[in-house]
Amino acid sequence: MQSAYRKYHSTETALLRVLSDIYAAVDERRVTLLDLSAALDCVDHDISLLVRRLQLAYGIEGSASAWLSSFLSGRTHRIFYLGQLSEVSNLLFGVPQGSVLGPLLFLLYVAELAEVIAAHGFTGHFYADDS
Numbered sequence: 001m002q003s004a005y006r007k008y009h010s011t012e013t014a015l016l017r018v019l020s021d022i023y024a025a026v027d028e029r030r031v032t033l034l035d036l037s038a039a040l041d042c043v044d045h046d047i048s049l050l051v052r053r054l055q056l057a058y059g060i061e062g063s064a065s066a067w068l069s070s071f072l073s074g075r076t077h078r079i080f081y082l083g084q085l086s087e088v089s090n091l092l093f094g095v096p097q098g099s100v101l102g103p104l105l106f107l108l109y110v111a112e113l114a115e116v117i118a119a120h121g122f123t124g125h126f127y128a129d130d131s
Contacts, residue, residue: 014127021123033122050109058108071101 018034025032051069054060060068075091096102117124 011127014125018125021125050105053111054108057111068101068105071096072105 022032022034050072051065054068055065075096076088077091078088079086114124114126
């Protein structure tokens with residue numbers, strides 16, 4: 001159910017598949033859930049779950065694990081708008097966007113999502129970092 005990074009699969013074909021699934025569910029009087037949240041912003045910065053998953057599922061331990069923990073924790077941001085610079089705020093969720101590792105870490109974080117969805121009798125569809 002992955003539409004991105006495959007030949008002849010685009011945002012258009014993903015949208016058509018999702019709409020088809022919704023129409024079929026409505027015809028069969030089944031519940032449909034469509035989540036449009038910002039996926040990369042959902043990774044909790046209490047990164048123990050991600051670090052544990054990287055250790056158990058992918059064998060990333062030791063100094064590599066410590067480096068990833070350091071990379072993800074203690075991040076801040078500020079906004080420049082209309083000539084004004086905001087105060088510094090702590091980032092509590094999300095992986096570093098614009099980085100090479102951000103999308104990869106997100107995909108590793110949600111890798112088991114398809115299995116969880118199927119185990120509960122639902123159908124999921126994935127496009128890049130969206131599900």
